[in-house]
Amino acid sequence: MRVYHRGGTMAGCFLLLFPILFPSLFTPLSHASLSVFSEWNAPKPxxxxxxxxxxxxxxxxxxxxxxxxPLAYQGWKPCIESAASNLPEKSEGYIQMFLDGGLNQQRMAICDAVVVAKILNATLVIPYLEVNPVWQDSSTFMDIFDVDHFINALKDDVAIVKELPDGLSWSTREYYATAIRPSRIKRAPVHASTNWYLDNVLPVMQSYGIAAIAPFSHRLTFDNLPKNLQHLRCKANFQALVFxxxxxxxxxxxxxxxxxxxxxxxxVGSSNYLREVSEKYxxxxxxxxxxxxRFDKDMAAHSACDFGGGKAEKLALAKYRQVIWQGRVLNSQFTDEELRNQGRCPxxxxxxxxxxxxxxxxxxxxxxxxxxxxxxxxxxxxxxxxxxxxxxxxxxxxxxxxxxxxxxxxxxxxxxxxxxxxxxDIFVSASPGNMHNAMVGHRTYYNLxxxxxxxxxxxxxxxxxxxxxxxxxxxxxxxxxxxxGKIRLCKPKQSVYTYPAPDCMCQG
Incomplete structure (x- = not known):
């Protein structure tokens, strides 16, 4: 159902306010039932x-x-040094990663998972992509990325398997969802160090033959990481991951x-269309x-900015925040003017x-x-x-x-x-985010x-x-x-996926 709000009609306003005035009739709400807040006619420019x-x-x-x-050459080129094959004869066990977020957040997490497997001398199981609560997509790694290319590109660096052997087939997403399991690491800190993984994950893996980390996103530091591990991050992102x-x-x-x-x-089958193109092109x-x-309802609600839709829009987005994030994303303490001056509005x-x-x-x-x-x-x-x-x-x-x-x-x-x-030829993003960050880094890598x-x-x-x-x-x-497109060197705590120079690139 779509509700169209036409400049002040009481019926339109009431329809939009109804689920807010009478929340008991609409609770609990699934993501699908949020259609009552679907788009209405946009305000005037x-x-x-x-x-x-x-x-x-x-x-x-x-x-x-x-x-x-095109951009002039800036003195940097793609450069990922391949270390000689040093895979040990026997791994310490299997590592499973359950990745949350959207596609681009998962992409970065996949690359981090490769590096964590290297740190632990573990065999990496192709990461499991969680179903995002907003996008509701159950696509798997193999639906999106060329898994054989991924495994082959990294074969000299990390052992990777598509699925667990029969003896460990019990380690599934459903298994970890039903109870606390000793083989699951649930509270991996954000930007954890290599030592944290060696101290906290390796013992679990050695005890059970497997360790599962869920959730896994932004769980590996960018600072004080050995050069070979940063290069492996780059190799996974820019060479191993292809669609x-x-x-x-x-x-x-x-x-x-x-x-x-x-x-x-x-x-198209339209000569008028082609004539129009030839004249304007x-x-x-x-x-x-x-x-x-990136101007979907998720982004609009999360920003807490005013987009000109009046009180009805503000109420609808406030309700959306409550349903989707359950109080974790609150109405902003800043005014719309303050948010815009800070550059925080998409x-x-x-x-x-x-x-x-x-x-x-x-x-x-x-x-x-x-x-x-x-x-x-x-x-x-x-x-x-x-x-x-x-x-x-x-x-x-x-x-x-x-x-x-x-x-x-x-x-x-x-x-x-x-x-x-x-x-x-040119890429531009309307707001910062994971797609923006991934694309900026990938295009920097190729000087686009x-x-x-x-x-x-x-x-x-x-x-x-x-x-x-x-x-x-x-x-x-x-x-x-x-x-x-001016190359900016990666600073401490910044992501090599967004700023690939100098870790993924060389001068000359």
Whole structure:
């Protein structure tokens, strides 16, 4: 059921408030039953003056050429030193990891699991991917990643098996869910040291032949790790993890259609569409921008920011926070203005569109929208589409038959977006997060252009309701000069998955 709120009708407001006023009728709520809070018509544009100016402006050919220029070589290249094979003849036992989070958080945890197995001299069981409470996707490691390539790429570093031997087949997710088990390590500290694993996990593994860590995410330190272990992290992330063939094939098809719209003709079947593309597809021909638009209800609720939907929206998001996180994520103690000044509010489709327009992209730009369901639906996206009419996504680019294998699978959908984004000429993310971090690091590794929005600057600019378009554009260009792929060296406590230099790269 969808509830549409149309500017002040009492019936609409009451429908939205009903589950809040009468919570007993709606408790307990499953994730699926949250549809009562589905998107309603999005509010009017919040930056209509800037939007009007952006729609009237066109970018010169010279500026467009600069935009699409690949990054110059920055003195760093991929460099993962392969140590000589030093696998011991016998492992200490098996290590199981149960990984929570979404696809990109799980990706980083997989790489950490490889390193933990190395530290313990253990045989790693292909990690188990937990079902995320928000995305509700039961896809396994083997559904997403090429498991044979993963095992083969790391065969000289870590012993990896697809499943446990018969004698240990009792060690399952269901087994650990029913009672406290001595072979399970439940409270692994965040960013644990190598010594912690040797002191706390190795004895368990030696006693039972297996140790299971659940949950496992962000459980290995980035600091004071031997160089060979950091290199193994890099090898796992940048070399061992590749998507299954059907994800890569679909991703290649989408990239080809973005680069050459004529290849879409057999699917679209519209001469008008192709004529429109040929007229608008002028500058940056054959090139496209991948935009990761993380603006789903989960992100909107977690941020506690105001997105212009009025009291009904605030109440709906507050209820969503209560149901999904059960009090662990509270209403913010900061005002919306304070949150925006701190750069803590995800950019709406309208705001990311204005950023791109100010940087010089225009209505001839091919834009790939890498996104899960957008909060507010198509109505919320309409302003972005008005700025970039050649915007595409998985649904518009692929046929229903092509999408059949990934339909309803959030992790597989995210994998396609990741693959297409890695092959884009420019990548930009509308908000920091695991996809942003993983993509920034992966594209840094290959010296690809990536625009990192200056969230604090943007928050301040969008709060200024009197700012003219020329001043806005000047502030945007100036504030993003050094945020388009410049290599930043990894600092203490930072992730090598986001900042791969110098651990995963060498100079020269």
């Amino acid at each position: 919040r930056h209509s003056r800037l939007l009007k100016s952006a729609l009237q402006c066109q970018t010169t050919s010279e500026k467009q050429s600069d935009l699409w220029m 299954v063939p059907h994800i890569r094939h679909l991703g290649d098809a989408l990239v080809n259609r973005l680069r050459d719209p004529s290849t879409k003709s057999n699917m 002028k500058q940056g021909a054959g090139k496209f921008v991948a935009l990761h638009l 950019l709406t489709p309208e705001e990311i569109g204005l950023l791109l327009a100010a940087l010089g992209f225009d209505n001839s730009t091919r834009l790939y929208l890498a996104s899960h369901k957008v909060y507010g639906g198509e109505a919320r996206i309409s302003t972005l589409r008005s700025l970039f009419p050649l915007m595409e996504d998985k649904k518009s680019l692929a046929s229903s038959d092509e999408r059949a294998l990934i339909k309803g699978k959030a992790s597989l959908l995210a994998a396609v977006d990741y693959y297409v984004s890695m092959h884009s 252009k990536t625009i990192r929005p200056n969230m604090a600057l943007l928050g301040q600019l969008y709060l200024n309701k009197t700012l003219s378009w020329p001043d806005f554009r000047e502030a945007i260009v100036e504030g993003h000069k050094n945020r388009q």
